[in-house]
Amino acid sequence: MMPHDDIERYVLDRMSHVEKTAFEIRIKEDAAINEEVAFQRTIFKGIGEARKAALKNRLAQVPVSSSWFSNAISSGWAKAAAGIVVVSAASLIFYTEGHRDDLGDDNSSVFIDAPESQEEIVISIPDRLITEKADAANQDIATASTTIENYDIAREIVEDEFQEDNVDLEGTLQIVPVNPPELEFEGELETQDEENNTLLDISSVEAPINIDVIESEEERLYRYFDGTLTLKGDYNSIYYDLLELNLEEGRLYFIEIDGDYFALPVTESFRSLDLIVNKSLISTLDSLTALN
Amino acid sequence: MKDRDILSRIKRGDESVLDQLYQKYFRMMSRMVLNNSGTEDDAKDVYQEALIVFWQKANSLDFELTSKISTYLYSICLNQWRKELDRRSKLSREEKDGMDFQQHEEDQSYDIIVACIEELGDPCKSILMYHYFDGMSMSDIAERMNFANTDTAKTKKYKCKKRLDSIVRRRYKKEDFFS
Numbered sequence: 001m002m003p004h005d006d007i008e009r010y011v012l013d014r015m016s017h018v019e020k021t022a023f024e025i026r027i028k029e030d031a032a033i034n035e036e037v038a039f040q041r042t043i044f045k046g047i048g049e050a051r052k053a054a055l056k057n058r059l060a061q062v063p064v065s066s067s068w069f070s071n072a073i074s075s076g077w078a079k080a081a082a083g084i085v086v087v088s089a090a091s092l093i094f095y096t097e098g099h100r101d102d103l104g105d106d107n108s109s110v111f112i113d114a115p116e117s118q119e120e121i122v123i124s125i126p127d128r129l130i131t132e133k134a135d136a137a138n139q140d141i142a143t144a145s146t147t148i149e150n151y152d153i154a155r156e157i158v159e160d161e162f163q164e165d166n167v168d169l170e171g172t173l174q175i176v177p178v179n180p181p182e183l184e185f186e187g188e189l190e191t192q193d194e195e196n197n198t199l200l201d202i203s204s205v206e207a208p209i210n211i212d213v214i215e216s217e218e219e220r221l222y223r224y225f226d227g228t229l230t231l232k233g234d235y236n237s238i239y240y241d242l243l244e245l246n247l248e249e250g251r252l253y254f255i256e257i258d259g260d261y262f263a264l265p266v267t268e269s270f271r272s273l274d275l276i277v278n279k280s281l282i283s284t285l286d287s288l289t290a291l292n
Numbered sequence: 293m294k295d296r297d298i299l300s301r302i303k304r305g306d307e308s309v310l311d312q313l314y315q316k317y318f319r320m321m322s323r324m325v326l327n328n329s330g331t332e333d334d335a336k337d338v339y340q341e342a343l344i345v346f347w348q349k350a351n352s353l354d355f356e357l358t359s360k361i362s363t364y365l366y367s368i369c370l371n372q373w374r375k376e377l378d379r380r381s382k383l384s385r386e387e388k389d390g391m392d393f394q395q396h397e398e399d400q401s402y403d404i405i406v407a408c409i410e411e412l413g414d415p416c417k418s419i420l421m422y423h424y425f426d427g428m429s430m431s432d433i434a435e436r437m438n439f440a441n442t443d444t445a446k447t448k449k450y451k452c453k454k455r456l457d458s459i460v461r462r463r464y465k466k467e468d469f470f471s
Contacts, residue, residue, distance in 0.1 A: 012424070042401050042402070042405060043405055043456065043457065043460065044424055045402060045405070046401070046402045046404070046405020046406055046408075046409065047405065047409060047420050047421060047424045047425060047456075048424070048425045049402040049405065049406055050405070050406045050409045050410075050417070050421060051421040051424075051425035051426070052344050052425075053406065054421065055307070055310065055340075055343075055344050055347065056340050056341075056344065058307060058310070058311070059310060059311070059314050059340045059343065060336075060340070062311045062314050062315060063315075064314060064315055064318040064319075064322075064336070065318075065319075065332075239312070239316050241362075258315065258316055259315075259316065259317065259318060259319030259320055260319075282323070283323065283327070286320050286323055286324070
């Protein structure tokens with residue numbers, strides 16, 4: 001008599017080690033059982049393939065795009081914004097015109113290419129943020145460049161953390177993932193998946209910032225002042241991540257919503273979110289989002 | 293929405309959470325693929341596969357998430373894309389013909405099963421997929437599919453599996469599976 005239950009448990013790997021060893025002896029000795037095991041293995045794999053196909057078919061119906069433009073254009077932000085801009089690769093951090101007054105005299109102007117249908121916008125960048133000294137403990141990084149001219153260097157540091165053992169960044173540059181709403185994230189983050197053998201390992205420090213959310217159905221706004229970030233909008237019902245870049249000159253916060261990143265410079269009054277389009281900075285923030 | 297809410301919805305079999313995760317992180321995952329010699333279609337394929345791996349793992353009894361979901365998904369995507377690049381690299385070398393043939397044979401066998409499962413229709417199709425792929429318990433299946441109780445679900449599952457075996461045996465020869 002064919003031991004159907006045992007075959008199923010064997011194929012689905014639900015036997016104990018002892019049971020499995022004993023059953024494998026039976027398989028070797030009985031050609032009919034051996035054949036049935038092979039048949040059932042194909043059946044179960046086929047069921048899995050059917051399920052995968054159904055789920056993939058479902059996901060294929062979900063509209064997605066890797067283009068920032070098509071995503072941005074469909075967002076509420078784009079409808080409200082006066083212009084969508086593309087920041088040149090040379091730029092580091094951009095501030096919108098609304099921030100000019102906060103920047104003092106040490107500003108550089110970065111020319112922004114905007115789509116034809118939209119306005120050309122000049123964005124001001126503080127000189128003091130364009131060049132930052134990196135005193136990273138990692139000598140390889142320090143040898144490559146001791147000056148952070150753009151976010152590519154920061155990105156390299158983050159990528160190194162993916163590829164090697166944790167790089168201890170005790171220098172003047174710290175890249176600190178913020179994990180809201182539990183903002184005190186200390187120690188090591190580790191994830192390991194046996195089948196997908198990737199190990200990520202990072203360290204983080206306490207992030208001293210308070211976050212308040214004011215529920216509102218209107219446009220998403222924020223205010224960041226005196227160590228408190230206040231988010232106004234539908235933030236309680238959406239996914240979002242907060243990220244922090246901790247530079248010598250100060251801490252910069254960003255919020256990620258639906259794959260888009262927005263800068264959160266200090267402001268005493270509520271203001272709209274500034275979409276980031278700088279590819280280098282986006283890559284850096286992608287890495288932080290993945291690490292966080 | 294917090295990660296634990298997402299996991300909770302996955303455990304309840306709420307597939308719409310996959311749609312949300314797909315949209316939320318697609319640009320992040322696609323940038324990784326696009327920056328490493330891939331296309332947007334590659335990115336979609338890789339991320340869809342990654343979500344399915346995550347779905348199955350999140351449904352397993354011993355699953356424990358020790359990082360954020362985005363971290364977990366990113367690591368799966370990285371790994372999937374590395375594997376895919378390795379596979380393409382091998383295909384471009386001399387092993388190409390043999391691998392192609394072997395892969396083709398396997399795909400044909402699974403296509404046969406998938407066609408038979410389609411023939412079963414619902415609720416059999418769903419019961420078998422939920423139980424054998426998602427790893428759902430019979431009590432969860434009973435609840436999800438509005439069966440009277442767990443025993444009803446068990447009986448149905450048993451009959452559906454028998455029926456599937458029978459269809460496959462009747463319609464296809466042994467050689468189709470064991471070439």
